[in-house]
Amino acid sequence: MQEQARARRKRSGAQAKDKPQTGEDRLFVEALSRGFKVLEAFSQAPRPMSLAEIASISGIDKSGVQRIVHTLVQLGYLDKQQEGAALGRKLLDRSFDYLRSNPIIQQAVPVLADLRRTVQERVDLSLFDDLTMHYVVRMQSKRDTFYAHLVGRRVPTFCSSGGRSVLSHLPDDQVMDILLRSDRRKLTPRTTVEIDQILARIEEVRTSGYSLAIEEVLVGEVAVAAAVLDRSGVPIGAIHVAGSLAEWAPDDFVARAGPLVSAAAAGLRQF
Template sequence: MARLRPQDAERRRAAGPDFLEALARGLAVLQAFGPERRQMTLAEVARVVDLPRATARRALLTLAQLGHLETDGRLFRLTPRVLRLAAGYLGGNGASTILQPRCERLSLAIGEPCSAAVLDGEEIVFIAYGQPTPMLNVTTIVGWRLPAFCTALGRVLLAGLPDAELEAFLARLRPEPVTRLTELDPAAIRAQVLETRAQGFALVDQEAEIGFRSLAVPLRRYDGRVVAALNLGMHTERGSAVILHERVLPLLRAEAEEISAQLV
């Protein structure tokens, strides 16, 4: 039987005998594809997912038979059918339904892109996105992932974690640079997250993208738990950090308060 990666083996030990290795491998194969790996050979998939070629081949052919992948005999790529996996979450998640029109409205009002995200492991996942001009397809942003530690959205979501979960996240974090300005010192990252928790917002300046500043605030449900974060970004030439703090922060906080009243 093919071995699982260390993190997957740990999940199996935690889950006990009900853990399905074949399902875990199949999902890992699907998740291996992305913007930087739009199509791959069998050998490439096996290397990325860290599985024997025979195991990776069975997973790829099964997913192709189910319609989630297509192949020309050598290269494999995702098909639109994989969107069904996300559709259930986006359609059934009340937060996504509430946040999409809010992001669109706020983006038009301020003239800058507005987004919302949730925390998934060590990454944030965008669940809503609005922009003032139709330059990008919203579907290219929704579902997009970024590291949590160096983004405004991520720091807000990390700040909302219970102490034990935050410390566990920081203990396993191995930060890698996204830009030349990305903070990589674990102690400094921890201090930034705690500062975010204390002040109730995060302002990140070019750590995730050069030439781009982001400001984010938490979205809390009825019991005070942070379930998502709301963000507005601005190119550096369009506004300083002071402008974001003085002009945008009050608007984001007011919007977050209205949204939180609808979250359950």
């Protein structure tokens, strides 16, 4: 019975998070919302799409999609291609605006650059967004993988090194709420998905001050992270250092990166 209750809470919490409360909100602009649904459809299919495909993903009728796509093409947020509509470069302008206007990112970049020079491995900054951690700065190592270069990528809070470092600074009831609402599927064979094991990992972080993840998000990767806190001690993000298991034994990597990433994160506690 308890597990069923938790499942119901997970479903209802996820619905509350994903579904805008528009019924009595007179300020909510439904037409604008439909435009963003069209843009968000491309997260499901990162390629040019036909109007029919966009309509199927967005839940908007085809004639409505046609008008919205035409408008977004005129504004530069979509490109019209032979295969259909594709995301336009003007979206990058808005991403640039966000990155340059965020004070956390402004203050973090020199700290991350110094950490990158010291550890000679990939260094990232992610921001806490409930069920996910959102990468906003990525400084590369000598290894190249496509997704490791991209800002804007999201990874689950429950299994990432940065996510568990953030969870270690939250109250137990908030941690449990996040875990119950998370889609705890395995990203790799080594992803920890059982709640009791995740809670044990979080307790380890509360003792050490940093979080370790071995092949939980990416096969062959070991990552250490520490939470970035605001002036009130509330976690707002995390600094990660990631290395290759082909070059590092986990214990050696932790011994090298753990104290450095903790010091870097502590240096940002001013927001």
